[in-house]
Amino acid sequence: MIDLFGALIVGSKSQQFAAGLKLAKSVFGGGDIAVIGSGEHFSFAGASTAMGHSSNAYDIDDGHNITRAHPGTSFVGAILAAAYDKNVSRNEFFTALLVAYETTVRMGAALMDYYNYAHSSGTFGAVGVAAGVGRLFGFNKERLNNALSVAEFNAPLVPGIRSVEYPSMNKDGVPFGVMTGVLAILDTACGFTGNKHMLEADEEYQKAIMADDFNATVEKLQNNGDEQFCGIGVSTCCMVSNGDIFPCPGWQSMVCGNLNIDSLENIWKNSPQLNYLRSIRRKDIKECMSCSDKAFCSPCLARFANESPTGNPMEVAKHYCEVAKINKKIVEEWRQRHTIKRDN
Numbered sequence: 193m194i195d196l197f198g199a200l201i202v203g204s205k206s207q208q209f210a211a212g213l214k215l216a217k218s219v220f221g222g223g224d225i226a227v228i229g230s231g232e233h234f235s236f237a238g239a240s241t242a243m244g245h246s247s248n249a250y251d252i253d254d255g256h257n258i259t260r261a262h263p264g265t266s267f268v269g270a271i272l273a274a275a276y277d278k279n280v281s282r283n284e285f286f287t288a289l290l291v292a293y294e295t296t297v298r299m300g301a302a303l304m305d306y307y308n309y310a311h312s313s314g315t316f317g318a319v320g321v322a323a324g325v326g327r328l329f330g331f332n333k334e335r336l337n338n339a340l341s342v343a344e345f346n347a348p349l350v351p352g353i354r355s356v357e358y359p360s361m362n363k364d365g366v367p368f369g370v371m372t373g374v375l376a377i378l379d380t381a382c383g384f385t386g387n388k389h390m391l392e393a394d395e396e397y398q399k400a401i402m403a404d405d406f407n408a409t410v411e412k413l414q415n416n417g418d419e420q421f422c423g424i425g426v427s428t429c430c431m432v433s434n435g436d437i438f439p440c441p442g443w444q445s446m447v448c449g450n451l452n453i454d455s456l457e458n459i460w461k462n463s464p465q466l467n468y469l470r471s472i473r474r475k476d477i478k479e480c481m482s483c484s485d486k487a488f489c490s491p492c493l494a495r496f497a498n499e500s501p502t503g504n505p506m507e508v509a510k511h512y513c514e515v516a517k518i519n520k521k522i523v524e525e526w527r528q529r530h531t532i533k534r535d536n
């Protein structure tokens with residue numbers, strides 16, 4: 193606590209905090225929550241934002257070995273603001289801090305494992321904010337997991353090493369991590385929904401990936417050559433404000449019709465482009481059909497067309513084959529590391 197409060201107090205002398213105060217005032221408005229180092233009072237979101245700018249300003253707060261980052265700095269201000277807002281007991285405050293610490297370091301370790309590099313504190317701190325504040329706000333398990341998912345998906349995803357290479361107020365991503373965590377809580381309360389944060393999803397993913405028949409199972413799903421290549425023209429098409437209909441997002445070069453001059457039903461049923469695309473079968477792209485990396489790839493007609501000099505959706509873009517090879521290598525290395533751990 194001395195460490196975290198020390199960081200907040202010293203950080204309140206920084207330019208980063210001055211910027212955070214201005215931002216809190218202009219975006220999040222007033223309230224009755226005190227902010228360390230300022231005589232002003234803010235809403236919960238404003239106070240969290242302001243203190244999120246001071247807590248990591250001088251990098252003097254606690255460090256964590258496994259995540260190679262600063263867990264406490266990323267949630268202390270928001271939890272303080274939430275505790276003040278909800279007028280909770282000292283015990284509840286400390287419990288929320290503990291919950292935030294546990295969640296933050298676990299999420300940090302999970303992210304590092306998943307992406308294979310160390311992230312900035314704000315990346316997983318956003319999830320710690322959501323966990324600690326959600327608890328103080330009385331969120332049930334379902335809402336809490338939702339807020340964690342929203343925070344994890346929307347948090348800054350910055351390699352920690354860039355903080356070192358390019359020192360600035362960006363460093364460690366803490367202020368934006370705090371704001372993401374706070375907004376994840378407020379948006380959850382407004383009905384915004386996410387789905388499975390990494391600590392939930394990881395278990396299923398690990399179980400699936402460790403199965404001996406993982407590759408064979410995925411390949412089997414792609415081995416039926418008579419199946420449609422994908423959902424294009426079967427379950428999906430897109431429209432934009434000028435009425436143009438495209439087969440898929442990112443494929444604006446292929447206009448299949450326009451709603452100002454034709455009905456959606458007629459375009460959907462009779463557009464030559466959509467009829468052509470929905471007639472493509474897996475076996476039509478032979479290279480993908482016989483590919484040994486297909487379990488690690490999501491071949492895509494829109495991306496093939498966009499990469500092809502002639503706009504041909506059947507022309508395999510080699511770049512994606514390289515990506516599939518890298519995916520395969522990462523998964524195989526991960527599996528090997530965890531098989532060794534499991535066998536020990």
Ligand code: SF4
Pocket residue numbers: 479480481483484485486489490491508509512513514516517
């Ligand atoms: S790696 Fe290349 S050839 Fe194999 S499935 Fe993917 S896009 Fe097709």
Ligand code: SF4
Pocket residue numbers: 422423424428439440441491492493494495
């Ligand atoms: S695989 Fe590509 S082309 Fe097919 S539906 Fe998905 S995004 Fe669209």
